[in-house]
Amino acid sequence: MNYDLIAIDIDGTLITQGLKIANPVFEAVQRVVKVGKKIVLCTGRPFPGAKPYMEELGLINEGDFMITYHGALVQRTDTLEEIIHYQLNQEDLLQWQTLATDLNSNFQAVRNDGVYTHSKNLDQFSLVEPFVNNIPLRIRTMSEMKQEMAYSKFLITDEFEVIQNLEDHISMKMRQNYTVVRSTPNTIEVLNKKASKGQSLKELTHQLNIPKERVMAIGDSGNDIDMVEYAGLGVAMGNAIPEVKDVADVVTTTNEENGVAKAINRYFFEE
Numbered sequence: 263m264n265y266d267l268i269a270i271d272i273d274g275t276l277i278t279q280g281l282k283i284a285n286p287v288f289e290a291v292q293r294v295v296k297v298g299k300k301i302v303l304c305t306g307r308p309f310p311g312a313k314p315y316m317e318e319l320g321l322i323n324e325g326d327f328m329i330t331y332h333g334a335l336v337q338r339t340d341t342l343e344e345i346i347h348y349q350l351n352q353e354d355l356l357q358w359q360t361l362a363t364d365l366n367s368n369f370q371a372v373r374n375d376g377v378y379t380h381s382k383n384l385d386q387f388s389l390v391e392p393f394v395n396n397i398p399l400r401i402r403t404m405s406e407m408k409q410e411m412a413y414s415k416f417l418i419t420d421e422f423e424v425i426q427n428l429e430d431h432i433s434m435k436m437r438q439n440y441t442v443v444r445s446t447p448n449t450i451e452v453l454n455k456k457a458s459k460g461q462s463l464k465e466l467t468h469q470l471n472i473p474k475e476r477v478m479a480i481g482d483s484g485n486d487i488d489m490v491e492y493a494g495l496g497v498a499m500g501n502a503i504p505e506v507k508d509v510a511d512v513v514t515t516t517n518e519e520n521g522v523a524k525a526i527n528r529y530f531f532e533e
Contacts (some may be wrong), residue, residue, distance in 0.1 A: 265530055266472045269329070269463050269489055271466055271481040272305040272315060274517055276498050283318060284417050290523035291319050294530060302466070304329040304459045306445060308414065309337060311395025327466060331372075331414040332443060332485045334457035345469070346462055348454035349412040350371050356404075358437070358452055362418045365428045370417040371407075376400040378407065378416075386446055387419035390407060410471055416452040425450060459487025480525055481506055482517070497525045 270276050270291075277433055278437035291301055301321055303391055309330045316328055319354045320331075324338040336346040355371055359380070362369035368388040371378045376398045377391050384399075392399040418428060425448055427476040432442060441453040459481075467477055478494035479486070482502040490496035491509040497522045507513055512529065 265478045267300040267302060267477040269304045269479040270522060272303055272307060272312060272484050274482040274501060275480055276522055278518055278522060284520050286520040286523040289527040292470045302327050302329060308333045308395050308397055310397050329459060329462050333459040333462040334451055334453050335413045336462050345475060346465055346493055348457040351412055351455055352409050358416050365431060366422045367418050367424055367428050371413045372415050372417060373413050378402050380404060391417055418450040419448055422447045458488050459485055461491040463489050464492055480522055493527055
């Protein structure tokens with residue numbers, strides 16, 4: 263047993279396309295917990311959207327942690343104490359909201375307590391984040407947004423052609439000052455420049471005195487690349503994009519074929 267911590271992405275990795283944790287994956291995670299090692303879920307989702315999976319797996323005890331918002335936030339899961347939080351402020355909000363508004367795109371600012379938007383013209387794209395992650399949608403004018411409010415990420419969502427046009431209008435300076443993630447064809451996510459899954463996993467494991475050689479990481483998408491690359495054993499899902507497979511040490515089966523369970527049983531328990 264060569265590893266002390268396994269970092270696991272949620273969508274496309276831990277869960278199936280039906281958004282469920284398959285029984286073999288659940289059982290494999292429980293095996294790791296029973297031998298006293300750590301499982302840390304690492305996701306682009308907001309904390310409220312990841313919380314049900316954390317609770318289902320029983321990862322809510324002292325010493326349990328979760329990485330959310332693509333690495334912008336690391337929290338204890340028992341007390342919700344913030345260990346790391348790379349935030350965006352009101353000045354950041356004004357800059358990105360102006361760009362989105364000028365190009366007629368939906369703009370949202372996301373915190374654990376809500377998805378904030380100034381638009382009252384809600385469409386299918388602007389409702390995805392609050393619906394999927396069970397977060398209140400809060401319609402607020404700029405004057406109602408308190409100056410001291412901080413945010414974990416911004417979302418710009420719309421039809422593919424609109425988002426493509428907006429991406430073409432993001433300046434080099436903005437890209438240098440922020441982490442910009444094209445998380446779906448219809449979505450651009452904006453984060454503090456320091457935020458990434460790999461960086462937050464590195465900082466968390468340093469705080470826990472766990473060397474990278476004793477860390478496994480399992481993922482499938484672009485925001486998993488630096489996490490998989492950082493780990494002593496980086497595992498790409500069978501359904502992972504080529505860029506994740508390129509930096510991974512090994513490739514397991516897909517999320518529909520219990521890839522997480524197979525990786526844990528083979529590489530963590532050496533079966």
